[in-house]
Amino acid sequence: GDSVTQMEGPVTLSEEAFLTINCTYTATGYPSLFWYVQYPGEGLQLLLKATKADDKGSNKGFEATYRKETTSFHLEKGSVQVSDSAVYFCALNYGGSQGNLIFGKGTKLSVKP
Amino acid sequence: KAGVTQTPRYLIKTRGQQVTLSCSPISGHRSVSWYQQTPGQGLQFLFEYFSETQRNKGNFPGRFSGRQFSNSRSEMNVSTLELGDSALYLCASSPGAQETQYFGPGTRLLVL
Numbered sequence: 020g021d022s023v024t025q026m027e028g029p030v031t032l033s034e035e036a037f038l039t040i041n042c043t044y045t046a047t048g049y050p051s052l053f054w055y056v057q058y059p060g061e062g063l064q065l066l067l068k069a070t071k072a073d074d075k076g077s078n079k080g081f082e083a084t085y086r087k088e089t090t091s092f093h094l095e096k097g098s099v100q101v102s103d104s105a106v107y108f109c110a111l112n113y114g115g116s117q118g119n120l121i122f123g124k125g126t127k128l129s130v131k132p
Numbered sequence: 133k134a135g136v137t138q139t140p141r142y143l144i145k146t147r148g149q150q151v152t153l154s155c156s157p158i159s160g161h162r163s164v165s166w167y168q169q170t171p172g173q174g175l176q177f178l179f180e181y182f183s184e185t186q187r188n189k190g191n192f193p194g195r196f197s198g199r200q201f202s203n204s205r206s207e208m209n210v211s212t213l214e215l216g217d218s219a220l221y222l223c224a225s226s227p228g229a230q231e232t233q234y235f236g237p238g239t240r241l242l243v244l
Binding site: 055064112121123 | 136138165167174175177180188190222224232233234235236237238
């Protein structure tokens with residue numbers, strides 16, 4: 020079945036460091052891909068998305084490119100801030116009658132000042 | 133626009149009891165999905181409702197059920213609670229098919 024694999028955390032970085040969180044997927048079709056972020060004690064917030072191959076999603080300095088050839092959707096940010104500390108989830112779905120999101124296990128990011 | 137709201141935010145129950153959680157989607161959204169989040173299993177899909185019909189269902193026992201009303205508000209019910217049902221239950225809404233899902237803050241259920 021379809022699945023999402025994320026790099027295991029936790030990831031600890033210093034402020035202004037470069038961030039990469041790896042995400043790869045296994046899919047039988049052509050899903051949309053998402054990154055969601057969860058701050059402590061809160062629900063999930065959509066960070067960015069891409070709906071087809073070679074699309075780049077971006078938001079708040081984060082970006083990810085839908086790579087069909089490597090089945091990947093890695094999250095990157097050039098300079099992280101303490102406020103970026105959270106758990107990041109990679110997910111896929113197909114929409115329609117198969118609209119449920121399939122999530123990775125999540126990667127916890129801690130940014131130190 | 134107001135976001136997805138979920139009530140209650142916190143709940144403590146004992147084994148064997150039943151519980152009902154409520155979700156109000158973003159105005160205009162017709163699809164509501166429910167997810168269970170636990171430290172061990174991560175985020176797992178429970179079910180999705182669209183225009184009052186269950187459109188998709190995850191791999192959970194029949195103790196987990198839901199419904200959607202004509203105003204798109206949704207409820208999920210868990211009967212005969214077990215300790216393993218302790219989790220954060222998240223509701224997400226979307227305008228319709230093939231649309232991005234927006235999540236509420238969740239209801240944290242503790243079963244003692």
